[in-house]
Structures are given as structure tokens and as C-alpha cells.
Amino acid sequence: MLDNAPWAPLVASAITVVLILVLGFVLRNVSHRLITRVVNRAATGGSITSRFRKDTATDGIDALLNERRKQRAETMGSVLKHVASIVILGTAVLTVLDRLTIPIAPLLTSVGILGVAIGFGAQELVKDFIAGMFMLLEDQYGVGDVIDAGAAVGTVEAVTLRVTRLRDADGRVWYVRNGTITRVGNESQGWSRAYMDVPVAYDADVVGVRVLLEHVAEEIWADPELRESKIVEQPQVFGVEQLSDSSLVFRITAKTLPAQQAAVSRELRLRVKAALDSAGIAMVSTA
Amino acid sequence: MLDNAPWAPLVASAITVVLILVLGFVLRNVSHRLITRVVNRAATGGSITSRFRKDTATDGIDALLNERRKQRAETMGSVLKHVASIVILGTAVLTVLDRLTIPIAPLLTSVGILGVAIGFGAQELVKDFIAGMFMLLEDQYGVGDVIDAGAAVGTVEAVTLRVTRLRDADGRVWYVRNGTITRVGNESQGWSRAYMDVPVAYDADVVGVRVLLEHVAEEIWADPELRESKIVEQPQVFGVEQLSDSSLVFRITAKTLPAQQAAVSRELRLRVKAALDSAGIAMVSTA
Amino acid sequence: MLDNAPWAPLVASAITVVLILVLGFVLRNVSHRLITRVVNRAATGGSITSRFRKDTATDGIDALLNERRKQRAETMGSVLKHVASIVILGTAVLTVLDRLTIPIAPLLTSVGILGVAIGFGAQELVKDFIAGMFMLLEDQYGVGDVIDAGAAVGTVEAVTLRVTRLRDADGRVWYVRNGTITRVGNESQGWSRAYMDVPVAYDADVVGVRVLLEHVAEEIWADPELRESKIVEQPQVFGVEQLSDSSLVFRITAKTLPAQQAAVSRELRLRVKAALDSAGIAMVSTA
Amino acid sequence: MLDNAPWAPLVASAITVVLILVLGFVLRNVSHRLITRVVNRAATGGSITSRFRKDTATDGIDALLNERRKQRAETMGSVLKHVASIVILGTAVLTVLDRLTIPIAPLLTSVGILGVAIGFGAQELVKDFIAGMFMLLEDQYGVGDVIDAGAAVGTVEAVTLRVTRLRDADGRVWYVRNGTITRVGNESQGWSRAYMDVPVAYDADVVGVRVLLEHVAEEIWADPELRESKIVEQPQVFGVEQLSDSSLVFRITAKTLPAQQAAVSRELRLRVKAALDSAGIAMVSTA
């Protein structure tokens, strides 16, 4: 009956269009939910940072990690949601145009020529985003970590999918594109190591110096303040690291909490110097 | 009735053409408005510069930041508007030609061959524009900031989407293509750090030197002029940074306002030298 | 009536062909005019060179700038006109062949295979032209400027869209491809800076040396000849730039007109040496 | 009979769709099984690590190697399974849409444009995965090995298909993208070598020094502790490695177990020094 009415095709078209658009929005919402769930699971997956930090963590740090996890999930999710929206709604619009028998070739031509022109130049951008995505997924570093990103070394102030913002020791703020970071060194995961080289004269008493240094190591490990908040193991003394005509070089090292190696090194230098002075042993030039 | 008139198809064509063109212009205007709105929102989004600068800002600086925000929005918007115009009007023209059954293949062939030839070479250009876009969006630096752009270091004089213009300390003007800047160091965001290494003799009184330096630090922090316009924290004295056969190196550092680190360093050098001189302690060569 | 004549299709074809070709030439001329107008407007847009130079300009310099502006417009316009001609006339020819039902596929195949083969290799060329285009548009440098183009430093002798020709201090002529210049330093825009480091003995009278140097600065600024044609600001004396066991380093700097920094530096050296000599203060090695 | 029912095509379509999807899932499971089997075989293939380590292996190491083998197989398999799932299910979905005469061109267009745009940028990612795949397949290194990955040197903490995580001697954690590692040096496979250069005076007794050093070599080889857990061959003494106006340089080397070269070098230095001291021969500067 209705099929013969002159406005029947119009109505049919309108219904199709509405259906396609509704379907598009439904798919978009479903995909957003899926992305949220997947991303949350990925972000909460036991990252090595959380595992390492647990040993020395307090509730405050746990809260911090939760916050960080949430931020990571949001940052990663937002771009994926944008991409999903563009693909699904773009497809819907093109399908609608197609159903209405509106020619889409000219549109595709315009967009295509521009798209290729831009595509060549945008690959760096895509590289940055992909790199940022995986950095977040693998939780390579977060706000507050001290990292060596090659182009700059400093404390992370912000991580976005495209750039990482660092502040170096001089207060300079660095923006490093994620795609240009081929390797990252994170100094804030688990532990660091402080060490000091002790060059003594060629004719020094090898055994005596060693005993002296081991004594310093024990003292340090016995110091409650250092043990509580700075070092995680008794310092170790290595034997003759270098041997030449003018000097024997001993080495003393200490495993410390992250970011404490500079303070511990200063402590080592002070105590070793004091010990050598009191024992009347002179340090010599290594040059 | 009219449908049978011989000029009916012509009239229909003309109406279609006019409709397409009108639609094209309407879409173009709508897209421009959208871009303006989106770009303004992006530009006013709390950039880190504005947040940091608030602490020490005066109304004049606020006005400056507003001006800068407006400029950023305009620069970003202009290119997006050009792209939108080209896509929309190009599509409209192609659709018109198609509706008039004028063959567009030869045109596409000519433009396509040339387009591919140029596309390869233009990717650098697109890279520059994309990089410039994101730099502005992230407000990495603005006119007046002192930045390290890798290829050149200096004060930003102008930021366009393709190049950044710097003037270095010697007055040389540098044009750096945005796409070649893989990392930027901005010295004008938040704070800088001045520091001075103080090498003293191996047998110097460690505690005495430290007390002396801490006294200098307190003096500096107490100086109303420095405190008001130069430094933001009491200078800190680090213990023995280096220890060798000939010298002990102490370090004194001070957090300063952006771009004040050179002046504060000179002040540190003057005061530390005076203090050491009056205490009769000599600085030694670190070499 | 005529429609039935056997030669009617031939006549119709001929008319179509003529119409297409006429249209092609009309479009070509219109596009050339457009390019001329756009390029002129871009070239006369207040370039920073003209703005800076105004301060110290004479009518001769204004004439020079006009000439330079005209040249830039012509250089930029010529390539754009060639591209427009090729696109429009190429399209016209292909349309004519198509209308005459001459198969254009073989032609396109030949040109296409060769075009892709050449396209890969020509991207450097296109890069050079695009870079040159924007350099001219932004008026980064012109004939007579002293620039640092990375690969070579010298005075610009010619700027084309593909290469920049420099002559260095030794008289060597350098041809640098514009696309290989990622950053340009222009020493002829606005001002330059001359400076001199003055190392004095560690036990020198800090205040006395500073007063002496400030006196030299005032003298220089008072010299009518220097003031008129060489320097633009009273020289500044910076405090202790470096401080070590053997020397204190003072610095004196002067903002000069472009390209005058070498002459002003020589003047500074002569006058500072004379002043130190007469005051009996010796300069020491900074090493 | 049924063929004429109006709902017959619908039923036929539904059956086809179900068949395709079932076939898709079956193929997917089959491919996963195949991948598991292939990957397991590849992982258990006699890697050089296992062969070398056998010589000095205990049951604990064997268990470790089994664990490592299993991990490798899982890591490699997971990505291959994802790729197989995507290809098979993607094909199934597209076939279903095709069978239901739903136009898939718009979908392909949207995905295609985005895919090309992303494809350019994702090549680094694919490179990383391919590199990681082959590294695992060839068992170049595993968790616990000390490697030189160019960008960083340290102990492997984790190997994924995209990045390798190292911890260097200072406790810094390095994330190195597998695709950026063009060569890997593994210090934990088979053996290492410790050596010591012994410069003596030009007029020293060549034969005497050689005999002395060979005596030290024998002593070391005779030491049960060293022989059991550190060195694998009697140390060798090479003759005059360098000869100049001031010194003759002898060399003594020892093949050690992996990662024992530093300890053995220290032992060498201690013993050679003691031997030279007791023989009254002085080591001289090689400079």
C-alpha cells in the first residue's frame, strides 16, 4: 500500500539514514566503554614501578600510584576514543551519503589529495603518539621520576601522548617529543648506586687500606639514619680496580634508595676522607 | 509541465550548481566558526606558563599573557581555516563539474601527477606546520622567552607555524624551522638555578668552610633587594661534591627567578670570594 | 538542419576544442595576474628587515629595500606562474584529446612510469624550491646580508629559489641548496654585540677594575665618531664572570650596528689595554 | 518448495552468515594451535645459550633454561595469535557484510585513510616487534644476562617484543626499543676474558719477567677456588706487546666463566703486583 505512495522512497531513505546514524552512535558508545575497560586493565596490570616501590612504600605512595595509574588510563583512553569516534562516525556519514545517492567521489578526492600530502608530514606525529602510548602502557616513567631521555635529563613534570616535559637541574624546562626518545633511563625505580674511587700510593698497605674501607662500610651500615632513609645494603669494598706505576685504586659502593645516591656519595667521601686522614694514608692523583 | 520544456535540464543544473555552491560557503563559514571556538578554548586552557607565572605576576604580565593567548589562537586558527576552505570549496567545485557532466579526470590527472611530485618534497613543510601547531597548542614558548632550540639559543622574537625566530646574545637573528626542533629547553618558565663550585685545599677545615658558605647563603637570602627581584629560596650548600688529592669541592646553589641566574651567580661569586678572603681561605685549582 | 550534415560532428568537435583551449589560456592569464597580486602583497608585507632598518635608514637604503622587495616578488612569482601554466594547459590538452576520443591512457602510462621514477629523485629539488619560497616570503635574508647558513658563512651574493650563493671571507664562492639549510643566522638585522673578556689577577682590586672598565665604557659612548656610525648603546660592564684560583674575569660588551662588531671589538681591546696599562694592572692568562 | 517462500532468502543469508562465522572461529583456533606448536619447536631448538651453559650447568640452571624457553615461546606466540585472529575474524566480518549486501566501501575508505596515516608512523613499532621476535627466536639474550645494547649496558630485567629493560651498574633502569638495537653484545654466553698489561722498564730482563708472569699464571691455575668457580683455562702470558723508548709491555690473560672477568682481573692485579714487588721489578708508566 504505502510502497506505491510517491513519497515512499523518501520515507524509506529517511528511516535508513536515521537507523545508520543511531547504529553509529551506539557503536561509538560501545567502543568507548570497551576502550575504557581495556585501558584500565592495562594500566592496573602490575607495572614494575608499583612492584618495586611496594617494598618501601607508605600509604601516601600507594595513593600516588593509584592517581598515576588513573591518569595513565585516561591519557591513553582519550586518543583511542577519538580514533574510534572518527572511524565509526566517518563511516556512518559516508554510508548515509551513499544511501542518499549523493556522489562522494569528489569529497574523497579532495580529502584524499590533502590527506596524502599531510600523511607524509604527519608520520612524525603518529610516531610520537604511538611511542607515548606504549610508554604509558609500559609505565616507563611518571610525573616525579628523574629520567635520562637522551635529549635532556631531569625530573618529569608532565607526560602527554606527544611530549614529555622535564625540568633539569638548572631549572630549564625541556619539551621532548616522545617519538625521538629511543631509550629512556629511569633513575627512580627500585634502587641506585653510590660509589667512590679511592686512589692510594703504589706502595700503600693493600690489606690495611682494604680493612679500613670495610670498617667505613660497616660504620655506614650501622648508622640508623642512613639505614632508614638512604641505603638498602651494607656498602661493598672492591679490591684493586686499577694498578699503575703511581697508584692503586680501591672502590667502595653502596646500594641506595632511588635519588639518594648523591647524598650517600657525599657521606662516603666525608667518612672515607676522615678515616684515611686519621690513619695517615694520603690519596694520590689518579691521572 | 515545465519538465518538458527543452531548457528544463539547464535550469535544473543551474539550480543544483547554485545550491551546491551556497552549501559549500555555508559549510565553510560554519567550519571557520567551529575552528575559532575550538582554538580559543585550546589556547586559554591553563598553559603551564600562565600557571607558573601567576605567582610572580603583576597585572602587566597578565595583560601580556592574554595578548599571547590571543596571538596563539589566531596563528593556529588561520591555517586550519585555510585547510577547511580548500577542502570544502574544492569538493564543491568538483561536485559542480561532475553535475555538469564536465569530465574531471584530466584535471585530476594533471593535479595528481604534480601533487605526488610536490607531495614528496612538501613533507618537510607539513612537518614544520604540524610541529608549530602543537608547539603553540602546548604553549612551549612564546615571544620573549629564552630558549635552547638545539640549532640556536636565544630570545624568541617571533613564532610562526613554520619557523621560530630567535636573537642570540651576539645579536644574530636565527630562523629555525619548527620541524627540526626535536626538543626545546625553555629557560623562562618558573625558576632557574644559579650555582658556584668552591674548590678548597685538601687539608682545609671542612666544617669551617661549610659554615662559612652557609653564612653567605643566609646573608644573600636576607638581602631585601635580591629576595624581592632575584631569588626565590634561601641558597643551599652541598657538602663535598668532589674529592681528590689536591682539592675538596663544595657547591652552593640558589633557585632564582627566570633569567636571573647569571646575575645571581655573579653576586654569589663576589660574596663567596669576599668571605673566603676575609677568612683567609684560598680557592685552589680544580684541574 | 545542420545537425544532420555529415561534417556536423567534426565542426562540433572543432568548436569544443577551440573553446577549451581559449578557456585554458584565459584561466592561465587570470591565474598569473592573481599570483602577481598575491606575491606583491606578500613581499611588501612589513618584513622585519625593513622595520629594523628604518631606524637607521637613509633614502638610499629605502630604495635598496624597494628593489629587494621587487626582486623577491618576481622570483617567487615566476615559479608559481610556471606551475599554474603547466597545470592549466596540461589539463586543457588532456581534455581536448579526450574530447577527440584519442586514447590518452598510453600517454599517461609513459609519463606516469617516468614520472614516478623521477618523482622519487626530485623530492630534494622540490624541497629546495619550497624552502626557497618560504625564505623569500619570510625575507630571512637578502643580497648583501652576512649569514651563517651552516654549510658556509659569508655575504649573500644571490638568492634563487634553489640555491643561495655566498662569498666567504677568503673570497670563496659557496652554493648552498636552500633545502639543506635548516637554520639561518643573519648577522645584518638590527644590531650586533661586541664583547671583550678581561682576566685580571686573583688579588686584583675588584671594585677598582670595575670602575676603570666603566670609565672606558663611558669614554667610548662619548666618542662622537663611534656613536654616530658604530655603536647604539653605552657599553655595559658585567661583574665577575668567572672566578678561579688564578684569575677573575670581567666582561665588557657593546651593542653595535650590524657588521660593526669586529671594528668595535678592536676599539674595545685598544682602549681597555691602554687603560689597564696606565693603571698598572696586568691581564693574566685565563687558561 | 521452500525456495519460493518470501523469507527464504533471509534464512539462506542467516545460514551463510552463521557458517562463515563458525568457519572463522574454527580457522582461528586451528591457527592458534599451529602457532603454539611451531613456536614451541622454535624455542626448544638448541639455542647456543643452552649448549654453552650445559658445560657448567647444574639442575637449577636447567630448570631456569626451561622456564626461559617457555617464556620465549609464550611471548612470541601471543603476538602471532593476535595477528592471526585479526586477519581471520576481519575477513569473516567483511565476508558477512558482503553477503548481506551491506556496502563495505565506506567502511574501508574510513579505515583505509586512517590506516595509511597511521601506517607511516607505525613502521617503527612494527620494526620493534619484528626485531624482538627474531631476538627471541635466536635467543640472543634472556633475563639475567649482562648485555651491551649500544644505548645502554646492563643486566636484562625483562624482554618484551617491543622493548628490552636493562638495569645498569648505577641502578638506572633503561628501556631500549628492540628495533633500535642493531648489534647486541652478550657477556654471559660461554666465557669471558680477563687480562692485565704489565709495563716494565726498557732495560728489564725480558726472559726473567716472562718466567715470573708464567709462574703467576701457574699459581692461579693451581688455586682450587679460582679453578672451580672462576677460570676455565690456565692463564696465558704473551710476549712483548708494545715496545717503545721507555717501556716493554707484557700481557697476561685468563679465560673465565661469564661475568667473572672483573673478579679475576682484580686477582691478577694483586698477584702480579706481589710477584713483581718480591722480585724487585718496578712497573713503569706506559704513557
Added chain:
Amino acid sequence: MLDNAPWAPLVASAITVVLILVLGFVLRNVSHRLITRVVNRAATGGSITSRFRKDTATDGIDALLNERRKQRAETMGSVLKHVASIVILGTAVLTVLDRLTIPIAPLLTSVGILGVAIGFGAQELVKDFIAGMFMLLEDQYGVGDVIDAGAAVGTVEAVTLRVTRLRDADGRVWYVRNGTITRVGNESQGWSRAYMDVPVAYDADVVGVRVLLEHVAEEIWADPELRESKIVEQPQVFGVEQLSDSSLVFRITAKTLPAQQAAVSRELRLRVKAALDSAGIAMVSTA
């Protein structure tokens, strides 16, 4: 009448084929003539070499330049003619095959697959040819010039579109691919500069030394032999170029004819040394 003969289509085909081939050869010849004319005009366009050389040119040099111009035109023309021949005759052959209804798809497929495979690798070759083309067009250098091509420095022995052949001072023959030359320094265009640094003692008589050097400059300029065939301007004496604790450095420079700077420098050294010797002033070390 003839139209109905059975061999009519064959005859028609044959005629068409012949016409196409004839047309092809005619077009090829026309294009060759055009290329010859264009290339000749480009080559005779006032190159900077000819303009500079005119000042000091003799008829012999003019003849040389004409010869060089002719060679350049021939080199450039030959490749363009080959390309034109390939395009035109290739199109003709394909059109003939098409008209004879011989399927050309398989041929295109074979050539296409191979063409793409080769195209990737041939881009370096095309780059070399394009670079060579423009070098010749811009007359950057010619046989006999001394150039710095980055990879090698020497006298040009041959210029082809792909490589430049140099012979360096040691007699080594260098083949440098034109596409790898990003900047060229030509030492044989216009003039060169000889200079000599004269370090004197810190306490030397500044004015006296300057007068002495200016006297030497005048003497040199007065020497008829030097003036005629070596230098083009009176040498200039610059004031104190460097000033340190141990020496004052004066500089004397002279603009010379191309390739005469080494001889003039030797002359400068001889005369300045003689003048200083006779005045009893010693040159000191600048180190």
C-alpha cells in the same frame, strides 16, 4: 565502396599505425630542437663566472668560456633529449599496440613490477642527474676550477651529469656523485684573499707595528709584478685582532686574483718577516 572490402580494416589499421609513428618521430624531432634552443639560451644566460671573469679576461679566456658554455649546453641537452625520445616513442608504440588491439596489460605488468623495484633504488641516480643538471644550469663550476665539494677538494677535471671528477693536490683522482654535494665552494670565481697573522709581544709599540705593517702593505701594492698578475687591491692592516697576557695579534690581508692567495701569502710572510727583523721586533708564540 572500399569500405566494404574485407581488407579495409587492415589497411585502415596500417595507415593509422604509420600515421602514429610518423607523428611520433615528428614530435621527437620538434622536441629535440626545442630542447637545443632552450638549453642554449640557458647556457648563454649571463653566468656569474663570465661576468666576474670579464674584468680580467683576455680573448683566450673568452674563447674558453664559449667552449665551456657549449659543452654545458650539450651535456644538459643530451639527457633531456633522451627523456623526450623515450616518452614520445614509448607513447607511440603503446598507442600502436592499442590500436592493433594487442593486449598491453601483461607488458605493463611486467615492466611495472620491475619498474617499481628499480624505481626505489634508482632515486639516488635521479638525484645525481637532477643535481648535475642544475649545477650546469647555474654554472656553479667548470673544468679547471678549484672547488671544495665536501667529500674532496681539488681541481675539476670533468663534469658529467652524474659525477664530478676532481684531482686533489696529491694527484689523487676523486669521483664525487653530484647528488651528494650539498654545498660547493668555488675558489676560482672573482677573487681570493691572502692573510697573515702577526703576533707581537704584549708590550710592543702598537702604533709602531701598525705603521710598519701599513708600510709593507704599500710596498706590496707598489710592486708592479704583484699588482699586475696577483693582487687586486692594496693590502689592509687590521688592528689588534686578539689580546691576551702574552701577545697582541695584528692581521694583514690582501685581495688577490683567484688561485693566487698561496703565492701572495708567501710573499706577505717574506716581506713582513724582513720588515720586523730590520725593525728589531720579534714575533711571539700565539699559543
Added chain:
Amino acid sequence: MLDNAPWAPLVASAITVVLILVLGFVLRNVSHRLITRVVNRAATGGSITSRFRKDTATDGIDALLNERRKQRAETMGSVLKHVASIVILGTAVLTVLDRLTIPIAPLLTSVGILGVAIGFGAQELVKDFIAGMFMLLEDQYGVGDVIDAGAAVGTVEAVTLRVTRLRDADGRVWYVRNGTITRVGNESQGWSRAYMDVPVAYDADVVGVRVLLEHVAEEIWADPELRESKIVEQPQVFGVEQLSDSSLVFRITAKTLPAQQAAVSRELRLRVKAALDSAGIAMVSTA
């Protein structure tokens, strides 16, 4: 008759499918045989290694070379066979699907999109395989040779198509991707050269030193042990290689068997030192 049966098309399809598959397997086997034959011929082609080694070869070495030749052929053949199998069977499967009128477009689309995405990233892999193929074909090096592969220097432990495994002097195992090796230096082909520079005092007796060195050369050549297993030519003495204010440098060189240059150099140093000592001539510093 049968043609009219309703199941006739099914039977025909089945027969076609079987025929295609059989043909595919036949072609695959034929191609494998061909590859085996070609590869064997290529591998046995007189490689330079075998030619050079013949001179000093024993039957054991011949057996080794045969083994190496066989391995090379197998390594090269295996990949070629895989590629041939994939092409032939892939074509067969697609043809079968096509014959059964199963739509292959969706499959191609899925595989194509993934293929392009992977293709970009896999080019490094293909490069490695191609490089490895040609290295094997040209027999650049084999297991046991000492090579300089740029990224690492050491003894080849394994050669696969993708990587070369080396072990350096310290026992470190290096995996170097074949595609990253742009040049290889093989120290185990034909001969090596040992040499020693002999600096004597400026006033030394030139003729006397030369005679002395030539005497040493003769002695070495006369030594049966050295001649048999180490050197291949009488050592040569070159005249004054360097001449300065403090020393005259003579050089003595000896062609040795591969990998014997270090031992021969030590022998040279011992004998030359002894000869100079006994003649009372002192070696001097060359610095």
C-alpha cells in the same frame, strides 16, 4: 550427456580444484629442485677463500671447506624454497577460491591492510636477508674467520641469513644484523702483514741501521719454524718513513699467514730490540 546432469558443474569444479592443487604441488617441487641445483652451483663456484686457502691447505682444510660450502648452499636454499612455496601455493589457493566463486576481495583487503602496515616495518628484515644471501653467495666470510664487521670485531661463530654471530677477544658474543654491515674486513683470507716502526736518533747512522734491520729480516726468513708456519715472504725494510728534528723512523714489515701477524710482530719486536741493544743503538720517542 553428462553436461546436462545437475551435479555436472560441481564435478567440474571439483576436478578443476584438484587439478590446480596438483599442479601447484608439482610446480613447488620442481622449483625446489631448481633452487637446490642453482644454489649448489653458486656455492661451489670458485670462491676466493677456497682459492687462497688452497696454497696452504691440508686435507683437513679441504674437508672443512666442503662442509662450509654445503652449509652455505643449505642456508641460501632454505629461504628461497620458502618463498617459492608461498608464492606457488598462495596462487593455487587464490585460484581455487576464485574458481569456486568464493569472493576473495575481503580476504585480500584484510591481508592487504595488514600487509602494508607490516611491509613498512619489515623492510629492515628483508634488507638483512638480502644482505645475508649475497654475503653467503660471495662467500665473504665463514665460521672461524676473524672479521671486522664495523659494529664488532671478532671470530665468526655462526652465519645465518639475518645475523652474524661473532665472539670478540674478551669473550663477548655479538649478534650483528647482516643488513647493517656496509663493509666487512676479513683478516683470514690469504695473508696478513706484521710491521714494526723503529725510531732512532736524528744523528744515527742511517746506512748502519738499515743494514742491521735487513740482517734481522734475513735471520727471520732463515728461521725454519717461522718460515714453515708463520711468514710467507722475507721481511722488507723500508727507508726513512718519517723525519723530524728528533727522530728518524725506519719500518720493517713481514707478510704472514692469516692470523699470525700478532705473533710475528712480537717476534720482530724481540729480535729488533736484541739487535739494536747489541749494536748499542737506542730507540727514541717518536712523539
Added chain:
Amino acid sequence: MLDNAPWAPLVASAITVVLILVLGFVLRNVSHRLITRVVNRAATGGSITSRFRKDTATDGIDALLNERRKQRAETMGSVLKHVASIVILGTAVLTVLDRLTIPIAPLLTSVGILGVAIGFGAQELVKDFIAGMFMLLEDQYGVGDVIDAGAAVGTVEAVTLRVTRLRDADGRVWYVRNGTITRVGNESQGWSRAYMDVPVAYDADVVGVRVLLEHVAEEIWADPELRESKIVEQPQVFGVEQLSDSSLVFRITAKTLPAQQAAVSRELRLRVKAALDSAGIAMVSTA
């Protein structure tokens, strides 16, 4: 008559197939002949080596050059012939399949996907072949020449289209890929230059030293042995090449036959030293 037989199409097909294949083989042979002729002409074209070598050539060298020319022609021809065979026979096979209405799309799909995958990675290979082709065509070097190929310096032992095999002075064999050689320095074409710097004391008799050196030059030129087989011009003495506070540096140079510069330099050193000794003039340090 026959046209109606049922097997007529089969016969027609068979005839067509045979015709196509015959035509393919004919074309292949014709192309091979053409390539042989073209390549021979290119190889015999007056290469610069032959021209230069003529001056000093003997019949033996002429024979050598002929041999080399022939080898070059064969090497170049072989690859071109392979390419021609593949294109022509591949086209023939595809045409045959097409005529037999066998679907070639699946075959092309398989080959195409693999071809693109390989094409990306094979570009280096193609680059090497193209570079090798042109090196041979331009006769840049041949077996026996001493060349500097950047990655390695030595005597050419073999030239293939992909790699050049060198042996350096230490006997190491280098395989350098032709495509990685951006510039080649050939030391065996025409002549080389030996030179020696002669530093004398600042107060030396400039004229006397020069006369002395010129005397040595004449002596050398007068020596029949040197003149016949080593040098090609009388050595030249340059004036003061360097002038400082401690030394005057003279230079003496001699043009030699290729590869004789080391021997001539030794001769120069011996004779100059003798002359200076007998004249009582000491050489001084240039440092």
C-alpha cells in the same frame, strides 16, 4: 571451412601461443645482441684511465687495458641481459596465460604482495647494482688500482656490480657495497705527488736554504733512475709555507708516477737530510 570445426579455437589458440613464445625468444635474442653492442661501445669509449696511461704505457699495459675493457663489458652486459630476459619472457608468459583465458589475477596478487614487501628491502640492492653499473661505465677504477673508498683504502682485487673487494696494507680483505661509496679517490690515475716539509730555525738564511733545496731538486731530476721510473717533473721548492716564532717551513714537492709517491718521499727525505747535514743547517720542531 576449418573455422567451423569444433577444434578450430584450440588450434588457433595453440598457434597464437607458439607465435607469442617464438616472438618472445626472438625479441630476447635481439635485445641481447643490442646490449652487447651498446655495452662494448660504452666500454671502449676513451676512458680517462686509458688516455692517461697511454703516456707511460707499454704493450703489456695495453693488453691489460684491453682485458679490463672486455671484463667491464661482460660484467655490465650480464645484468642487463638478465633484466631484458625477465621482462620479455615474463610478458610473453603473461600474454599466453591471458590468451588461454587462464585468470592471472591471483598470480599477480601473490607476486604483487610479496613483491612490494621485498621491494622495500631490495632498494639497497638495486642501489648497489646501479652504482656498480655506472662505476664500470665511467671506469672509475679497475683491478689493481689503489683506491680510497671511504670505508676502506687498499688495492682493488675484484669489482662486481654489487661489491668492490679491496685488500688493505695489512692484508685485510674488505668487501665494500658499491652503493655505499659516495666518493672514490683513485691513486693510480696519471700521477701522484710526493712532498716534504722542511722546518728550519727562525733565524736561518732564507735564501740559502731555498738555493740548497733547489739544488736537491735538480739533483733528483738529474738522477736517471728516478727520472725513468719514478718522477715525471723536476721537483718544485715553495717558499715560506709557515712562519711563526720558532720556525720557517719550506716545502719541496715532486710529481711522480702513480703509486711511486712513498718511494720518492723516502728519497726526498734522505737527500734533503744529507744536504742540510752537510750544510750544517738543523731541522727544528714544527710544533
